[in-house]
Amino acid sequence: MQYQSQAVAKPYFIAAIGLFVGQILFGLIMGLQYVIGDFLFPEIPFNVARMVHTNLLIVWILFGFMGAAYYLVPEESECELYSPKLALLMFWVFLIAGALTILGYLLVPYATLAEMTGNSLLPTMGREFLEQPTITKIGIVIVALAFLFNLGMTMLKGRKTVITLVLFIGLVGLAVFFLFSFFNPDNLVRDKLYWWFVVHLWVEGVWELILGAILAFVLIKTTGVDREVIEKWLYVIIALALITGIIGTGHHFFWIGLPGYWQWWGSIFSALEPLPFFMMTVFAFNMVNQRRRNHPNQAAVLWALGTSVMAFLGAGVWGFMHTLAPVNYYTHGTQITAAHGHMAFYGAYAMIVLTIISYAMPMLRGRKAANSGKSQILEMWSFWLMTVSMVFITLFLTAAGVLQVYTQRYTDNPQPFMAVQERLELFYWMREAAGVVFLIGLIIYIISFFAGSNEPEQA
Amino acid sequence: MNLSRPDNERTSKDAQYLQAATHDRIYPPGDLAIWVFILAELLVFAVFFSAYALTRANNAELFNTCQLTLDANAAFINTLALISSSYFVMRAVAAIREAKTQQCIQWLIAALAMGCVFLIIKSGEYVHHYQAGINLRTNLFYMFYLSLTFFHFMHVIMGMVILTAVTIKTRQGHYSAAEHTGVETGASYWHMVDIIWLILFPLVYIMR
Amino acid sequence: MRAATGTQIFYSIRPCTFVYLTLVVLSLVTWLTGQLGLSGLSISLIVLGLALIKGLLIGDYYMGLRGLTGVWRWAIIVWLVIPGALITWAFIKVQ
Numbered sequence: 232m233q234y235q236s237q238a239v240a241k242p243y244f245i246a247a248i249g250l251f252v253g254q255i256l257f258g259l260i261m262g263l264q265y266v267i268g269d270f271l272f273p274e275i276p277f278n279v280a281r282m283v284h285t286n287l288l289i290v291w292i293l294f295g296f297m298g299a300a301y302y303l304v305p306e307e308s309e310c311e312l313y314s315p316k317l318a319l320l321m322f323w324v325f326l327i328a329g330a331l332t333i334l335g336y337l338l339v340p341y342a343t344l345a346e347m348t349g350n351s352l353l354p355t356m357g358r359e360f361l362e363q364p365t366i367t368k369i370g371i372v373i374v375a376l377a378f379l380f381n382l383g384m385t386m387l388k389g390r391k392t393v394i395t396l397v398l399f400i401g402l403v404g405l406a407v408f409f410l411f412s413f414f415n416p417d418n419l420v421r422d423k424l425y426w427w428f429v430v431h432l433w434v435e436g437v438w439e440l441i442l443g444a445i446l447a448f449v450l451i452k453t454t455g456v457d458r459e460v461i462e463k464w465l466y467v468i469i470a471l472a473l474i475t476g477i478i479g480t481g482h483h484f485f486w487i488g489l490p491g492y493w494q495w496w497g498s499i500f501s502a503l504e505p506l507p508f509f510m511m512t513v514f515a516f517n518m519v520n521q522r523r524r525n526h527p528n529q530a531a532v533l534w535a536l537g538t539s540v541m542a543f544l545g546a547g548v549w550g551f552m553h554t555l556a557p558v559n560y561y562t563h564g565t566q567i568t569a570a571h572g573h574m575a576f577y578g579a580y581a582m583i584v585l586t587i588i589s590y591a592m593p594m595l596r597g598r599k600a601a602n603s604g605k606s607q608i609l610e611m612w613s614f615w616l617m618t619v620s621m622v623f624i625t626l627f628l629t630a631a632g633v634l635q636v637y638t639q640r641y642t643d644n645p646q647p648f649m650a651v652q653e654r655l656e657l658f659y660w661m662r663e664a665a666g667v668v669f670l671i672g673l674i675i676y677i678i679s680f681f682a683g684s685n686e687p688e689q690a
Numbered sequence: 691m692n693l694s695r696p697d698n699e700r701t702s703k704d705a706q707y708l709q710a711a712t713h714d715r716i717y718p719p720g721d722l723a724i725w726v727f728i729l730a731e732l733l734v735f736a737v738f739f740s741a742y743a744l745t746r747a748n749n750a751e752l753f754n755t756c757q758l759t760l761d762a763n764a765a766f767i768n769t770l771a772l773i774s775s776s777y778f779v780m781r782a783v784a785a786i787r788e789a790k791t792q793q794c795i796q797w798l799i800a801a802l803a804m805g806c807v808f809l810i811i812k813s814g815e816y817v818h819h820y821q822a823g824i825n826l827r828t829n830l831f832y833m834f835y836l837s838l839t840f841f842h843f844m845h846v847i848m849g850m851v852i853l854t855a856v857t858i859k860t861r862q863g864h865y866s867a868a869e870h871t872g873v874e875t876g877a878s879y880w881h882m883v884d885i886i887w888l889i890l891f892p893l894v895y896i897m898r
Numbered sequence: 899m900r901a902a903t904g905t906q907i908f909y910s911i912r913p914c915t916f917v918y919l920t921l922v923v924l925s926l927v928t929w930l931t932g933q934l935g936l937s938g939l940s941i942s943l944i945v946l947g948l949a950l951i952k953g954l955l956i957g958d959y960y961m962g963l964r965g966l967t968g969v970w971r972w973a974i975i976v977w978l979v980i981p982g983a984l985i986t987w988a989f990i991k992v993q
Contacts, residue, residue: 463723471730492826492833499737506730718970719962729973736981743988750992754937766929773925777918780960784910878961885956885974891925892949893985896932897942 232594234305236312241595242322243298244588248677250291250329251581255670257284262663266656275337282336282362288576289360290329295584296405296441297325297378300398302591303448304382308389313381321377328370332363354415358426361412368412375406393462394451397469398444404437420488427483434575435476435504435546440469442542442583443511449535449590450515455523464514472507479504482554486563494556501554505547508539508579515539527689528593528601530610534586537618541578549574549625561640566655567632574625577617585676592680598688605683609675616672623665631658719783720875728882731845735886738841739893742834749830754898756831759822764815765895768808769887772846775804776884779853779877789867791860798857801880805850812843835894842886849883852876917959924948942989946982953978 232238261280263270268277305312312318335344341362348364350356355365363371379402386395411428414421447465451458482497515536526532549571553562562568589610593602601607639651718725746753782797819825819836826833856876859865865873928945957974958964 463721467723467727470727490827492837495741495833496837499734499741502737503730503734506733510726716966716968716970718966718973725970725973729977732974732977736977739981740984740988743985747988747992762929762932766925766932769925769929770922773918773921776956776960777914780914781911784914787910874962881956881960884960885953888921888925888952888956889949889978889981892928892945896928897945897989898937 234311236315236318237302237305237591238595239312239315239318239322240298240302240591242319243294243301244592244595246322246326247291247294247298247584248588250287250294252673252677253333254284254287254291255666255673257287259663259666259670262659262666265652265659266663279336279341282341283333285360286336286362287333288581292576292580292584294325295588296402297322299441299445299584299587299591300378300382300402302587302595303398303445304385304395305389307392307395307448308386310385310389313384313388317377317381321374321381324370325374328367328374332367335364336362353413355413358412358415358422360430361426365413368409371409372406375402375409379403379406392458393465394444394448397440397447397465401437401440401444404440405433408432408437423487424484424489427480427487431480431483432477434580435479435501436473438580439472439476439507442538442579443469443472445583445587446511446515446535446538449531449586450518452590453526453528453532453535454518454521455526456518456521461518464510468507468510468514471503471510475500475504475506479554482556482559485556486559498554498556502551504554505543505551508543508547512539512543526600528590528607529689530602530607530614531586531590533611533614534582534589537614538578538582538586541574541582541618541621543578545571545574545576545578545625549629561636562632565632565635565639566628566658567636570625570628570632573628574621577621582618593688596684601689602679603683603686604689605686606679607689609679609682613672613676613679616675617669620665620668620672624662624669627658627662627665631655631662634658718878720878721871724875724879728878731882732886734841735838735889738834738838739889742838742893745830745834752829753831756829756835757895757898760835760895761815761818762895764811765891768811769891771804771807771811772884772887775801775808776881778804779880783870783873783877786860786865786870786873787867791863791865794865794873795857795860798853798860802850802853802857805846805853808846809843809850812839812846816840838890838894842883842890845883845886849876849880852879914959917955921952921955924952939989943986946985946989950978950982 257280260271260275261277261284264277264280271280301312301318335347339347341356344364345351345356348356348366350365353365355368356362361368379399382399382402386399408429411425414425416422416425443465447461450456451461478496479501480497481493482501484493484497485491516539519532519536553559553567553571593600602610635651635655638646638654639648778797778801782794782801785791785793785797819832824832824836826836853876856873859872928948931941931945953974957978961974963971963974
């Protein structure tokens with residue numbers, strides 16, 4: 232660790248991993264509820280489990296992004312963080328607000344939560360992924376503003392690099408697009424439009440900048456390839472990501488009530504969204520092949536390469552599969568979407584956070600560059616267990632989705648939703664089994680932080 | 691196709707030139723990153739062109755009728771403008787290879803002027819359509835026509851921004867006969883803008 | 899040394915000027931096709947063919963792909979051939 236203030240990243244990373252565990256547990260509960268409908272009812276009904284599963288995902292990834300930024304920006308800017316104290320304060324604000332929100336979901340009915348938090352003053356609740364009470368949303372905005380201020384001031388006084396610039400643009404975009412969650416017009420079309428501005432322009436727009444910047448940083452550090460080369464590729468990738476991602480958001484617009492030309496614009500541009508992800512894969516493998524040294528932290532290199540591949544498969548290939556309008560006409564909102572969502576979120580955003588944690592954590596915990604060999608071997612095991620089980624989750628959900636689309640929508644004698652769900656039971660069981668393997672992988676991941684911690688570093 | 695040198699001796703010199711003109715004989719001129727970008731852009735347009743043609747196949751009557759409302763004369767003048775500007779950009783690259791910085795700048799400015807001609811004429815067409823009440827929602831033909839040409843229009847602007855940056859850097863003396871990758875990079879992007887229009891013009895304005 | 903450079907430039911500009919004039923002539927033909935109100939499958943495919951030739955000239959001479967060996971040599975050619983084939987197919991289908 233080159234700068235003392237980078238240490239503020241550590242609590243962010245720990246919180247991220249903790250919430251990640253929570254997310255997986257609720258995922259497993261919900262996965263079981265697909266086949267045993269009244270499991271844990273009425274304590275944790277399906278809709279609550281789902282809300283907690285998705286909200287925890289977003290929150291832990293945001294923790295990861297913030298931790299990554301606090302670690303990466305001082306090192307890139309070659310100066311201490313503007314205010315480590317503010318960063319720590321915001322950590323606690325964000326953690327407590329997040330915890331209270333999750334507790335609210337779990338302890339009181341959603342409608343009561345809305346009443347308690349004064350949702351009627353500025354109604355923003357009740358929309359998928361944006362279920363947070365309005366005060367939580369305001370809290371998120373305050374945390375984000377303080378965070379951006381802190382980073383911005385650090386960048387101003389230090390060295391400006393392409394990586395920090397791209398990261399900062401991505402984070403500003405993240406904050407700006409979140410503001411659309413406060414628009415909640417009566418017009419359902421406009422409501423959905425703003426909803427997609429948050430949901431989609433995050434994951435297929437600005438988050439890709441954050442992903443690209445973090446990946447580029449880790450690759451520079453672990454491969455020793457010239458910064459100039461990596462930065463050039465970063466430019467090309469983010470330019471494509473923005474063009475295809477922003478216009479590609481249009482693949483949702485026709486279905487929510489916007490004019491027909493969006494079918495074409497959305498289909499064509501979103502069909503090209505795999506391109507930047509594909510380039511990211513080529514880029515990552517190229518850089519590792521051209522490496523000037525073998526970094527002792529091989530686990531981090533594995534995560535970086537894994538991210539590029541899984542992001543391409545999950546976001547790129549699985550997204551492309553159902554993005555074209557004639558296909559989406561049948562597949563919208565089926566298990567195909569769930570399959571895509573799982574692999575894309577894991578492959579692109581969960582894995583990039585795990586990549587930067589893997590790279591930074593040894594230094595944050597006082598090592599020179601890497602964990603002991605024993606720890607790294609465990610971490611790589613967890614990589615493979617989680618990644619392979621996620622591939623299987625995706626494949627089972629895809630199979631379920633294909634069957635669902637056929638029997639419920641495509642065939643001449645469509646069957647009702649619940650009848651179809653019963654026929655998907657086998658796939659849901661297999662998905663749940665793969666989920667258990669994922670949890671085992673996650674447990675091994677956590678063990679890897681403690682195993683061999685008194686042994687010397689891997690050379 | 692050999693347009694210039696029929697005899698063998700000269701052909702080999704021609705080949706020598708081309709060898710010298712590219713950095714080595716494997717990669718195209720300019721930064722490789724711009725070429726990756728160019729390929730991605732070309733892919734978008736390839737998809738758009740194909741989508742146009744395939745949609746037309748199901749709506750031939752509509753497309754043929756509406757096509758007649760377009761101003762093929764304006765498009766032709768624009769074709770000449772872009773072809774000329776591409777030629778000027780090529781001359782600019784040739785000039786900087788000979789270390790003739792002033793000439794390079796003049797050719798670049800000439801190319802930019804042609805770009806402006808394109809933008810003005812195309813804007814005139816857009817105003818005309820706007821006044822006629824035509825927009826993306828009018829029908830499938832106009833949807834494709836406006837989308838394709840406007841997306842290309844944005845690329846002309848983008849290409850002009852790049853060429854302006856190259857011109858400024860040339861003026862500041864950043865490029866020499868030995869090192870002028872930046873000029874070639876900008877030139878490659880501009881030729882791409884040109885080549886797209888050369889397909890777009892007959893496809894949307896003429897073929898029926 | 900200086901003379902050698904001069905020769906190089908001589909060889910680079912002349913063919914490209916020919917290319918330029920060819921492009922102008924081909925565009926003129928395309929425009930005239932429209933002015934004369936010519937239509938139909940064969941006319942359309944000829945016009946498309948001219949456009950593909952123009953693209954090939956730009957790729958080879960202006961973008962400098964002509965002297966290359968390896969995949970980049972084919973970048974523009976592939977880009978012209980695949981949409982060209984799709985457009986041809988779509989125009990044949992409609993007739």
